[in-house]
Each structure stands twice: as C-alpha cells, then as structure tokens.
Amino acid sequence: MHPQDAPPAHRxxxxxxxxxxxACCDCGWSGPARRSRDRARTDAAAHAAAPAPRDGAAVRQ
Structure with missing residues (x-):
C-alpha cells in the first residue's frame, strides 16, 4: 500500500x-454524552485507535 492509498487518519x-x-470525529462518528471531559477524550482516543470500517460498513452517529 502506498502512503497516498492509506485511509485518512481520524481527527x-x-x-x-x-x-x-x-467526542466527535471527521468520519461522522460521535461518542456518547459524558459528564467527564476525560472520559470523552478517552472515547475519542479509542475511536482514533480503532481500524477504519470497511467500505459499506455503517458508521454509528
């Protein structure tokens, strides 16, 4: 795989x-509402570390 073929990073x-x-992502994902900012940041980090969904896979919004 060439670098230009890599899926875009989650922001x-x-x-x-x-x-x-x-937490929200450029890919359309959003995490659950949390009272703890730290927990929302943890949700975002876990999402960013997860592999990108395959084509045709649903993205939870």
Missing part, C-alpha cells in the same frame, strides 16, 4: 453541550 474533537461533553 477527533470534544464538544460541550450544556453540562455534557462528547
């Missing part, structure tokens, strides 16, 4: 909604 952010924080 995650955390977003606050009221007293909750959730």
């Amino acid at each position: 995650t952010t955390t977003t606050e909604r009221g007293s909750f924080c959730l």
Whole structure:
C-alpha cells in the first residue's frame, strides 16, 4: 500500500453541550454524552485507535 492509498487518519474533537461533553470525529462518528471531559477524550482516543470500517460498513452517529 502506498502512503497516498492509506485511509485518512481520524481527527477527533470534544464538544460541550450544556453540562455534557462528547467526542466527535471527521468520519461522522460521535461518542456518547459524558459528564467527564476525560472520559470523552478517552472515547475519542479509542475511536482514533480503532481500524477504519470497511467500505459499506455503517458508521454509528
């Protein structure tokens, strides 16, 4: 596989909604709302470390 053929890296952010924080990714994934910012960041790190879904696989939003 050539570097240009590699799937794009997941870029995650955390977003606050009221007293909750959730992780979001450029691929469309979003984690559950958490009261703990640290737990939302952990969700984002786990998502970024997971292998990319195969073509046709559903992305949880």
